[in-house]
Amino acid sequence: MFNRYKTRGIVLGRENKGEADQLFTIFTRRFGKLKVLGRGIRKIKSKLRSGVCLFCVSEIEFIQGRIFKTLTDAVLVRKFWSLGKNPQKLEIAFKIAEAFDSLTAGEEKDKRLWQLLVNVFSNLNKSNLKSGSFKLEISYFCFLWNLFVLLGYKPEFSHCLSCGKELRSFDLYFSPQDGGVFCEKCFLKLPYKKRAELERTNLNVVKIVRFFMAGDWRLLDSLPVEISCSDKENIAQISSTYLSFLRTH
Ligand SMILES: [Zn+2]
Secondary structure, rough: OEEEEEEEEEEEEEEEEEEEEEEEEEEOOOOOEEEEEEEEOOOOOOHHHHHHOEEEEEEEEEEEEOOOOOEEEOOOEEHHHHHHHEEEEEHHHHHHHHHHHOOOOOOOOOHHHHHHHHHHHHHHHHOOOOOOOOHHHHHHHHHHHHHHHHHOOEEEEOOOOOOOOOOOOOOEEEOOOOOOOEHHHHHOOOOOHHHHHOEEEEHOOOOOOOOHHOHHHHHHHHHHOOHHHHHHHHHHHHHHHHHHHHHOO
């Protein structure tokens, strides 16, 4: 007989297999990230169909077969309803799932990662902001920098990587490779080749990212500083640069 396992999980992705199956990527509370096969789940009469949906929390039961884990039961626990009604929220949910999936290893239980996922989806779900708002986008960046921190990639954003002094000058230079920023003085002393690898940023942006990394979701609606358009672009830029770097290293 196969062993049965039960756990709570959030569905991060799914792909169709064969005629009626679906392979789910689920981050679970007890086992970390799993791939679980829903046999016949695309058939109308499948009893599992209503128990799992994208970006929902479900209580799942599965058995470990020779190759696949197979879903044997699924009960929907929490659906983040508003994600499906707001195109920007849905787009952000996809970006969250993609970033999370690409940076996390396989079956490794991690309570803090679980909590981060639940928090970001709850936060996104309950937000009253309309599509197109940068504040909605902020949930994604806040999630991303907290993910970096939990995975051990917290960048040095308080002191210059080279001189070690507290960051005060406005112009700063982010190095994904070194996981931190250089002040302008130290940047100018770097070899040309090194300088070309760095991403220009500034003290405002670094302060905002530090605020994200503090991880207090309740404060997100009341960001202490006004964010200019160029700073918004810069936040998006350094976030995606760091994500791409971590994905490939
Ligand atoms: Zn310096």
